Amino acid sequence: MLQGKKIILGITGSIAAYKAATLTRLLLKAGAEVQIIMTDDAKEFITPLTLSTLSQKPVLSKFTRNDSGEWNNHVQLGLWADLILIAPASANTLAKCAHGICDNLLLATYLSAKCPVAFAPAMDLDMYQHPTTTANIKKLESYGNYIIHAASGELASGLEGQGRMQEPEFLVEELVDILSVKKKFQGKxxxxxxxxxxxxxxxxxxxxxxxxxxxxxxxxxxxxxxxxxxxxxxxxxxxxxxxxxxxxxxxxxxxxxxxxxxxxxxxxxxxxxxxxxxxYRPKSVAKEKIKKKAEDMSIxxxxxxxxxxxxxxxxxxxxxxxxxxxxxxxxxxxxxxxxxxxxxxxxxxxxxxxxxxxxxxxxxxxxxxxxxxxxxxxxxxxxxxxxxxxxxxxxxxxx
Known part of the structure; x- marks a missing residue:
């Protein structure tokens, strides 16, 4: 399904980040190569060690690696990927992507990407329905990004409604559909x-x-x-x-x-x-500003x-x-x-x-x-x- 595809999985600060473990396994099972980039807030919900073990790659989150000063090149990451999936995509990350704010490695990679980008939002009901969130989602769609809209169900707050990140199996199917669509002028x-x-x-x-x-x-x-x-x-x-x-x-x-x-x-x-x-253009261009003198002027x-x-x-x-x-x-x-x-x-x-x-x-x-x-x-x-x-x-x- 995704054989040989290079996918960046961006994980942000949401309780739904725990689903990233299953999502990573499913992506690899489908034949994809997965590079995970986490925000610092995402580490509060799932550990980089778990995800690096599952993805068989070091998990990236900083612009530099440890204390060596070696650079995690966001430009190269953006060019490497066949697709970027940000799942879960928090309200904060949606807003930053929509407005070009670039204060972490995931956002820098998004702004450098030449490939399709998909967002799978996850947040509480009222946050998802807030006018700023809906406006940010529309803005991201207008840029050509894919939005895998949240599902309805029981939320972490105890409320019931739309805001749950779609299940990993559904997300994998969506990525297959996105990558199988041939654009009209691809490569032209x-x-x-x-x-x-x-x-x-x-x-x-x-x-x-x-x-x-x-x-x-x-x-x-x-x-x-x-x-x-x-x-x-x-x-x-x-x-x-x-x-x-x-x-x-x-x-x-x-x-x-x-x-x-x-x-x-x-x-x-x-x-x-x-x-x-x-x-038409003036046959000669004056080197200095032409001063107002006569009643008429011809060029x-x-x-x-x-x-x-x-x-x-x-x-x-x-x-x-x-x-x-x-x-x-x-x-x-x-x-x-x-x-x-x-x-x-x-x-x-x-x-x-x-x-x-x-x-x-x-x-x-x-x-x-x-x-x-x-x-x-x-x-x-x-x-x-x-x-x-x-x-x-x-x-x-x-x-």
């Missing part, structure tokens, strides 16, 4: 451009647009959840880096974005040109490089190029023209005529065109939902 290399570019006029001013980067970032999130190795090349944006991406390249100008895209294009399987790149402009068209000319047979068209008139005709001229496999049409769509909004409404015309269109949805629709169309082309 994806490059995404996102956000605006700022083309300098002088050290203070620039030519730009209203793009926030939200659509491109949502697409990056969706690809990462589906197993892709994502490189996101982003113009100036206030958004947080998407969780789970492999590489983030921050740029300012169209020229910088081109260099980042060109460097990563050759190895990519899928390239999504979601950035709103300035079409001589020149074209920026057309990144999608330039890289489209280098496109290989196995590659898929996906473009965006933001239009205000002759929308379909302009989108189809881009599809052809820039060697796109798909083009996603945004219309500025659609209320609460495109730049700056959390929602979007799109039409997706392929070589045979309109493939699908969406209602006004969250950009994360629109991203999933776009990925489904890309997936159909990739299989």
């Amino acid at each position: 290399k994806v490059v995404i451009t996102a956000g605006p570019t700022h083309e300098a006029i002088d050290p203070v001013r620039f030519v730009g647009n209203h793009s926030s980067g939200k659509m491109g970032y949502a697409i990056a999130n969706s690809f990462a959840r589906e197993g892709a190795q994502v490189t996101l090349i982003s113009g100036p944006s206030s958004l947080d880096q998407p969780v789970g991406i492999s590489n983030f390249i921050a740029v300012t100008s169209a020229e910088e974005m081109f260099k980042g895209a060109e460097q990563n294009y050759g190895d990519a399987d899928i390239i999504v040109f979601a950035a709103a790149i300035a079409d 001589e402009m020149e074209k920026t490089i057309d990144i999608a068209k330039t890289l489209g000319e280098q496109k290989q047979k196995h590659q898929l190029n996906i473009g965006f068209a933001l239009e205000t008139e002759n929308e379909e005709a302009n989108a189809l023209k881009k599809l052809k001229n820039k060697n796109f496999d798909l083009v996603v049409l945004n219309s500025l005529r659609d209320e609460n769509a495109a730049f700056g909004h959390n929602t979007n409404k799109v039409k997706i065109y392929g070589q045979k015309g309109l493939l699908t269109e969406s209602e006004l949805l969250s950009k994360s939902k629109v991203a999933d629709i776009i990925l489904n169309q890309i997936y159909k082309l990739s299989i």
